[in-house]
Amino acid sequence: MSMRLKPQPGEVIDRGRRFRFTWNGEAYPAYEGDTIVSALAACGERVFSRSFKYHRPRGLLTASFLDPGCMVQVGDEPNVRGAHRRVEPGMVVSPQNVWPSLRFDIKSANGAFGRFLSAGFYYKTFIKPRRLWPAYRSVLRRFSAGGVVSPDSSHGYFDKRYAHPDVVVAGGGPAGMAAAIAAAEAGAQVLLVEEEYELGGHLRWGNEAELAALRELRGEVGSTAGIEVMTNSVVNGRYDGNWVAVLQRNLPHVVERLVKARAKTLVVAPGLIERPYVFEGNDAPGVVLSGAVRRLVNLYAVKPGERAVVLSANESGDAAAEDLERAGVEVARVVDARRGGDVVRANGGGKGVRSVECADGTKIDCDLLVTAVGWTAPTSLLNMAGDRPVYDGRAARFFPSRLTEDVLVTGGLAGDGTLEELLAHARATGRDAAGRATRTGRALRAGIPQHADGQPELAQSPPVEYPKLPVYDHPALFRGKTHGIVDYSEDVTSKDLVAAEKEGYDAIELAKRYTTVTMGSAQGKLETVNAVAIMAEATGSTIEETGTTVWRPPYAPITLGALAGRIFEPVRYSPMQPWHERHGAKPLVAGAWIRPDHYGDPASEVRNVRENVGLIDVTPLGKFDLRGPDVPRLLNHLYVNEWSNLDVGAVRYGVMCLEDGVIFDDGVTGRLGSDRYILTATSSGAASVWEWIDNWLQTAKPGWRIHITPVTTAYASINVAGPKSRDLLLRLAEGVDLSPDAFPYMRVRTGRIASVDGCFMWRIGFTGELSYEIHVPAAYGLHVWEALMERGADLGVKPFGVEAQRILRLEKGHFIVGQDTDGLTGPYGVGLGRMVKLDKDDFAGKPELAWQGERGDYLRLVGLQPHDGSLVPPEASQIIEDKNGVVGRITSSRMSPTLGRSICLGFVAPHLATPGTTLLVQLPDGERIPIRVTQHHAHFDPEGTRQRG
Amino acid sequence: MGIFNNRNGSENGYRKPARYSAFDLFRRGLSRADWPRAWRKHDLRPSYDVVVVGGGVHGLATAYYLAANHGITDVAVLEKGYIGSGGSGRNTAIIRSNYLTPEGVRFYDRSVKLYETLSADLNFNAMFAQRGHLTLAHNDGSLRTMRWRAEVNKLEGVNSEVIGPDEIKRLVPYIDTSEDVRYPILGALYHPPGGIIRHDAVVWGYARGADAYGAHIHQNTEVTGIDVVDGRVGGVKTNRGDIATRVVVNCTAGWATLISGMAGVRMPISTFPLQAAVTEPVRPFLDPVIVSGTLHVYVSQTDRGELVFGASVDPFTSYSMRGTLEFTEGLAGHVLELMPSLSRMRVLRQWAGLCDMTPDFSPIMGTTPVAGFLIDVGWGTYGFKAGPVSGETMAELIATGKTPELIAPFGLDRFERGDLMGEKGAAAVGH
Amino acid sequence: MILLPCPYCGLRNASEFRYVGELSERPDPNATGIEDWRAFLYMRDNPAGWTTETWFHRAGCRRHFVVERHTVTNEVRDSRLPAAQLRDREDERATGGNVADDRGGATY
Amino acid sequence: MAEAAPVARSPISPAPPVTVEHGWEVSTRRSGADPRIMDCTPLAKVLVLASADGEVARALGVPYGRAAHDEHGTLVVGSGPGEWLLLAPPGTGAAVAGRVEEVPDEGLVSVFDATHGRALMRITGTRAADLLAKVCGIDLSEEVTPDGAAFRSSVAKLVTDVVRDDRDGERSYLLHCERSSGQYLFDTLLDAGHEFGIEIEGFAAAEAQGGRG
Ligand SMILES: Cc1cc2nc3c(=O)[nH]c(=O)nc-3n(C[C@H](O)[C@H](O)[C@H](O)COP(=O)(O)OP(=O)(O)OC[C@H]3O[C@@H](n4cnc5c(N)ncnc54)[C@H](O)[C@@H]3O)c2cc1C
Ligand SMILES: NC(=O)c1ccc[n+]([C@@H]2O[C@H](COP(=O)([O-])OP(=O)(O)OC[C@H]3O[C@@H](n4cnc5c(N)ncnc54)[C@H](O)[C@@H]3O)[C@@H](O)[C@H]2O)c1
Ligand SMILES: Cc1cc2nc3c(=O)[nH]c(=O)nc-3n(C[C@H](O)[C@H](O)[C@H](O)COP(=O)(O)O)c2cc1C
């Protein structure tokens, strides 16, 4: 049955472009410009979904984005607004929340039990027996609403951008357009945002005069420089600092784009939202708001029914009645609420309204009941900006009360009036917004150094004169004489609210949570005022006293994709990364760095370091160039040990603590020249160490003459480790005497490596072998690495990765901050108590360290060796005493390729830390194995002869 | 029986509340009889034996257990807004006991046990859904922490184990366990008893229970001052009048510093907003709760079909509950890194609550230097799950004057003694 | 997102900064008992209202500075350099113009 | 010790075809696209730390927040309070540094050749600002960041120095970041520029056309 009308003056469909799409498995025709639901309605369809709780059939209500009964599934996209989304050729649309089908839904039996499914139903039942609750739950879950997401839906390309407009106008109705034009004419850069597909607001479904005004306004918007228009876009939130989120939905290159606008002023012009009326049967298909009728007829040329009753309390209702007559719908009766007319109930089954009972006792057969009982002011953007709108009983809606400097209001939200009055107010608002934006812009630029030269002249522009906008009286109509649905998405009735009040949930916020009113997809834009009015009636208070529930962002539900946009996660690579990739390195994600974990076999990499020579890329090691006469003072302050006497050419190991005495980072620092030092930090700690130093220098010791520069990636860093490392370097290093006497352990030298100048190297040994950590200007990192590999081929040089290094250092008993320490470990606990120099005047954490030193009851880090060397207890295995008492844990554990047995480090209680003590470790399967405390942390070469060689 | 007489015992003793059951529901449905108030309204009395400040789960549970376990019923719970308007009404309702320290595990395990019987005990279905809780590890450091927690949990008799990507995928088919992503999933701590609950119902259930025993729940009653005379509490001032009392319990979470300040007690607490968001419902597809510390996100699907998300606290202190766009942006990015196919699900609402963060991610419970002024605070991002056990132990402390062993490690004086708790590793992400 | 007035860079998005914490004077470690030291480490004023705090412009000039912020409204005013620096420079201003000395604070 | 002359490499893998110029491996690809992106890492990058009101500051002549070309053609960028970044042709780092070191200044002055530690790229074209606005929160309008403006901010979550340095009247921005993230930033800008039809232009190609980096 076609309900399509002959062409209408304001229609947005293109009759030249007709195509088909699928609904509920069947093909339907549509015109370009149709929404999914207008196309279906044009074919006589009236039911588009089933309700959340009672599975009642639902049809059109608002014919806008908000329409709660028009949520559909489009392909793999759930919860699509069928009354907003434009239909496309071949689109596959299906109903949601139906089982087994839209027409016959078994769960609609819930409807019959409505009186038992009252407010708080779930809280009062399924309590006993407790063991059956999981089973109840899984049944209840099947009743959840909404569409379907599939595990392999594609992500799609979403995007973001920043904007710095002078003025953002939320709402592209007449008021918004006029405000935008006026602001732009006053010189402002304006962003005009409209949720619908075109500008125009309610003028779009207006009469000839209104359509003419619309054409004129659109023309002016188009011809005024400085206005950027976004349609099918929504101002989604206003956050602190006038940070305005705008979602753009119809773009060619991306699914959606989130624009983050730092608005100097925000003009809120969203118009008004028509409010449903509460009475029995108010959710039956065929009960629609006047706005829906006007849209259907005028925008989509769809006849909403055959025979109508109109309940009208305002012009919109009257105009809808006229529209219906023009569209050939028989208007059986206009019930004028301004003269006390009212409807009591709509009768009809699953297919829709069949008759309406009026307050005067008449019963009228019809298939359409139109209500026009008033407006809800969509104040949510204002609430987000700190406003607390106040209720005006005469107009029966809320108005703004206290706006901040950067937020302005115009249009229906500000008042009523003729179109002319409205436009005049909007133009004044636009001018005011532009003026305020100019002042803010000047103040903003004055803070930026390159603009600081000229003091801004904050000329006092005269205050903008606002023409008065009248507020018309409107009858306060919320609920009729019967009970009905208040929240369509949540299936909450006025009865539920009354019951909630009686049970003590008498504050609107409690009633909301108890009944879930306003918690559905419209978030109160349709239901709040009715809910408040019903609660007020139930408690015997006023709407003002009852207040509203809290409006919160987003203004309209927004996809995760749009919020995420492109995902920015910086990654860091060393200059040798291409080589690692070519040689099969298994990547290890270490914070921002991607590093080689190993090249196939970590154990053989370990053996090669012990026997020949290995190369590891340690570029991520944090490196800082420190210069200036006060560097030793700084080092003394940062580290627990003594630094006053570090000679040029020397390198020293140090441990840093925070002020609470907990180990924060460690590393070596070397002195390259009389006042040039390189400080190293762990790769993961580098950023924090840098900030820690900046903090000291800027907030506590600004007088110290020190410059710090990060050089982490200025140098590619390569550890050349193994007994043959010296032989290898001898072949490539120039200008450095590598003999053990001239360049001993813990010294630093500068020189040339593989023809690259400006290198420095230090002899240190995390691996416990003779080793040189060489640092070469980063652009030559790959060159030097390749030269080392090539020239060392006959020495057996091989790369090794992070895993081999972890094993090597564990064989050597070196701890790793963060692995072998935790959030409470101080230097005493890891056996470095002797390093702490309490006689230094001051250093970070000194009082805590003094106290730690005296106290002695901290856990001790010890070397541990399982009795059965073939067992490798997993790291974090617990050490147990008695039955279940935890007395320690394994922090590091590996099979040692060098020793052929398992080796560990771990924490134990002080009384168990004596070498030779046997302890029990609990393995994940519950087995407990004996493990012995070793003499040293080092399992291999505890005397350190190899690294000193 | 403790230090108080049940002064008002006769007039205010246990009033059996209307029973909630399917049968009663049916009966009242047929007869269309109204249900009585779940808790009553009262005038403010000039004095109470115990005044609990804060009508969240902690305050209400304290009042409930004072009456139910110790017969102390002359109790007022003062709430400046509506009950549950603080963190208790804003939290992502995750309940678990897989903590890191043995003290923490024992404490939270007791709470989980109480939650398991709570609906029956209170005759109020709080819909505790023990669907399991997964904490993902994206690097070997966090995998090690997961193992540590699993081992400590097992020793304390709590069900936790480390599982690998295949098992994770089996439990959550929507999760991306491939290796070539920015933050590959290496494993997870799986904690089957963990889950989610209808948080408001817990608040209401305790309120109804406490009311039945005679405790007074005063909403819209803001504490504006605390009288301390000679180092001991004498009463509280409120916007509705003064109350004489010798025991005040601070259960105000995010506002805890302010209340303690009224008694002159300084606190090692900073208040940070913590935000959450919920999507529109879709058909159920996610059973366990998923948490990723590295990605700062946790997500669960409610029985209604919405996804509920949380993250870590805002980056700076604030008492603002307005919420930020950065939060939803970051959240969405992280959720989509875990489950890329959800990009077209829509966020319906975001909100914020206040968290009373302590330096060691552990609560502060027990006595203070002011006699009669007790605190049950420092609940940070994790205190909802502790509501029952906190109420139980605080009630015991009030009734017996002795600090129960379960909460002994959490005293305020640990900061002065330098005896901080080692929970940081397990609790650093809010949930 | 709030804007913070960096004394060097002007108003910038808060996401460029790191919140360092409430401004507090570090006690002399040699003249302070462990209890007082721990009070410095752990105790906080944590007011609901105006507070003075340190921020670090991590993604910008990498400078620490001090502002007053209202912890309920998140309004910010009175941006300045850390006291130690001001003392050190004997009231020398860091840059022209944008170090607010009136209580009006940033309007934006 | 006759090593092959070392080849310097940018962290950004060069778009083929590739050649070696001034000891750097560079792309010779040509493009006149609007916008276009170029890896300029081979430029000498010298970092100067000195008092904001000393002799060195006076000699360099630009305050924090501004950039200008000096008489040697070096682009002097006021990259921070008391911090400058000097950009000059490949291989001239030592000369540029030397000129600064000669300036007598009472305060502490540090001069580094940061050529190896940083990545540098340039986006040019009428849509360059639109592209940048997708990844950077700073107002790129003429009033706030005119030609010669310099700032450090977060670009795609990476701390980056941005210098507006128009070329022959065409909008152009230099982006300077820590070396190890150079490839990340380059890839991100390419992705952001995709909708505008961005293309890569080789460093060598620019040289050939007479415009230096
Ligand atoms: C977004 C978010 C997610 C969270 N997720 C979890 C989670 O998944 N799991 C978990 O265990 N925890 C979670 N938490 C933490 C948890 O919510 C809190 O720790 C817990 O609710 C605290 O309960 P409470 O009763 O102590 O305090 P609250 O519930 O905050 O109650 C304190 C009450 O004190 C009232 N009050 C304050 N000042 C006064 C005064 N002067 N006079 C009278 N009354 C006053 C307040 O109005 C408030 O109602 C989350 C928190 C948030 C914000
Ligand atoms: N709304 C009606 O149906 C209607 C009918 C008759 C008369 N009026 C009168 O017209 C005047 C209203 O004119 P107006 O221009 O203020 O309103 P309008 O309703 O004509 O236009 C407002 C526009 O703002 C859009 N919008 C709302 N929130 C938005 C957001 N967050 N982001 C982007 N776009 C958003 C809406 O889609 C709408 O197109 C009032 O005086 C009213 O009484 C309105
Ligand atoms: C677990 C949980 C689930 C929620 N689900 C919804 C929901 O489905 N719809 C909704 O509108 N709000 C939901 N909320 C948010 C509340 O509406 C509200 O925002 C929150 O309780 C904070 O209160 P306020 O916004 O009034 O400040 C949920 C909150 C929580 C804690």
Ligand SMILES: [Zn+2]
């Ligand atoms: Zn700055």
